[in-house]
Amino acid sequence: MPKITELRGLFKPFTKPLHRQWKWVWQEKGKFNEPKLTIPKAFEGRQLNIIDPLHEPDPNALPDESTPWTSPTRHPMFEYLVPPLPREQHPLFHHDRPVFLFDSKTKLHAGNIHPTKNQKLTFIGFVCLFKGVDQACLLTKTIPFYELPQSIKQNLDQVTIPNQDDLIQSYIRQSIAYDATKEKLPRKYTPLKQRRSFRVEYSIPRPRQMSILLENTLSLCESLGGRYPDLFKRNLYRNTPFYTTFERYGELVHLRKKNEYILTSPTPLSPIVKRLYKLEISSGDSVNENLGVHDPNGHYVMQGNDYKFLNMYPVYPTIDLQSEQLYQDGDEQGWRMKKSNEYVHTTFYVSNDELIHEATTDERLARMVMFAFGTALVQARQLYPNGHLTKPVTVQSVFLLDELFHFVVFQLNTLNYNETNDQRYNYVWIDKDNYLYDNRPSMVMHNPLYGTERNLQRYVLEKLKYNPEVFQKFLALYLQGIK
Incomplete structure (x- = not known):
């Protein structure tokens, strides 16, 4: 390429655009300077066969094409460059x-049962009585109680935070309207397959x-650190x-999930029911008053x-669980409990369902029971490697779906399932x-009064009906194990 001083007088002013003149100069006067092969200093002095891409390579330097190349280490970033291994070779x-x-997408329900014509009358009564929570309790050898334990109910309204109701309401408004995040929401749909289109919001x-509501609520509970x-x-x-x-029942069940939030404490939670052997003989509705003390x-x-x-x-x-041969052995909780001296206190699950009506309440509660059992099982195996529990293991779980909370307390009393x-x-x-x-309109299904996101924010800010009892239950579970 000629220098700038040599190009003076070659351009013809006001005849053609300047970029076309540069193109003409390059075609007529330009020259291609072949770059020299530079070798990095790190490779100098080594016996390496370096291939120059601008010249014909040495046939002895090329690898043998008959043997397929496999990466020494498989990294997700370069997965598209490496041919995937067959399933049997994984x-x-x-x-x-x-x-x-059993993962976060598994649903325990009777919908997978398809009886034949001859068995249809036999299965009618069975399907009506079937519940996902009962099936989860059968798989984990668990007895359910649909209430909070009496020891936790006694601690309700015992501890309060200044202006806690006003702060929680401000957290709700922040999570729904006062956050700067603006992302594309899923398309809304109308029932009965009506042909209506909605603009992208x-x-x-x-x-x-x-996540905003849960993190702010946990921060508010942590503000009691000066008192505890x-x-x-x-x-x-x-x-x-x-x-x-x-x-x-002679079959292996594998639980797998990613815990969104998990709270640990230096001491394990005390069991809810402490006397297991003395009360097993008695039965009935009558309760001994001396035991309640x-x-x-x-x-x-x-x-x-x-x-x-x-x-x-x-x-x-x-029946609702899929057979899988690709899994990891052992137990994993996210950290090494023996070295860090940490015990599971409460696990918090945030709903990942894109649609509000994607799963029922019974199916979500069945998942909570299964994963709470798995969390307690891992902790029990690490505390008692011999398989004999000398003290029950207790864990807590909280599920959050928009404004809806589910609370679960699980106590593991035995490891003998069969x-x-x-x-x-x-x-x-x-x-x-x-x-x-209360009174939160749906964000997914079309609402004729508050169909747009802007109207939803305005509605929540003006007509919010706050329930203070839910936070008291949340605070009572958070303060469990504090002396």
């Missing part, structure tokens, strides 16, 4: 024994709304892996003796359908 593939997988997505210094010893983890495997939750053992598990015959309890002679069962307390505020 390192996590188990040839000998598959498992039944940009606002705060539902998962972020629930043990709160500062707790840790909050996000997006930690979780998986475990247990055997039930030492153990207010002792009457749950009497109620548990009268509980009958769901009879699913001839259907197996794992022994019929063992009369010890696990206990779970379920408190469902707790609405933090």
Whole structure:
């Protein structure tokens, strides 16, 4: 390419555009300077066959094309460059024994049962009595109680935070209207397949709304650290892996999930029901008053003796679980509990369903029971490697779906799932359908009055009906284990 001084006088002013003149000069006067091959200093002095891309390569330097190239380390960033391995050659593939997988998308319900014409009359009564929570309790050998434990109910309204109701209402407004995030929302639809189109809206997505509300609520509970210094010893983890495997009815069940939020404490939670052996002989509705002084939750053992598990015959309890041969052995909680001396206190689940009506309340509660059991199981195996529980393991769980809260307290009393002679069962307390505020229109389905996101924000800010009892339950569960 000639220099600028040599190009003077070559351009003809006012004849053609300047970029065309440069193109003509390049075609007529330009020259291509072949770049020299530069070798980095790191490769100098090594016996490497360097291939120059501008010249014909040395045939001895090229790799043999007959042998396929495989990457020494498979990285997700370069996965598209490496041909995927067959399923049977995957390192996590188990040839000998598959498992039944239960993850965050598994639904326990009777919808997967399709009886034949001859069996239709036999299955009618069975399908009507079938519930996902009962199936989850059958898989985990658990007795359910649809209320909060008496020891937690006694602590309600015992501790209050200054201006807590005003702060919670401001957190609700922030999560719905006062956040700067604007993302594309899923398309709205109308019932009965009406042909109506809605314009694309940009606002705060539902998962972020629930995360903002949950994080602010946890920060408000943590503000009691000046009154209870043990709160500062707790840790909050996000997006930690979780998986475990247990055997039930001679088959392996694998639980796998990613915990959105998990709260840990330096000391484990005390069991809800402490006296398991002395109360197993008694049964009935009458409760001994002397027992209530030492153990207010002792009457749950009497109620548990009268509980009958769901009879699913001839259907197996794992009918809704898919068979899987690609899984990891062992237990994973997200950290090493023996070294860090941390115990699970409460797990918080934020709904990932894109549609509000994608799953029912019973299906979500069944997931909570299964994962609460898995969390307690991993902690029990790490505390008691010999498989004999000397003290029950208790964990808590909170589920959040928009303004709806579900609270679950799980107590693991035994690790013997297949022994019929063992009369010890696990206990779970379920408190469902707790609405933090009322009259929230749907964000997914079209609403004729508050159909747009702007009207929804205006509606929530003006006509919010706050329920203070939900936060008191949340605070009582958060303060469990504080002396």
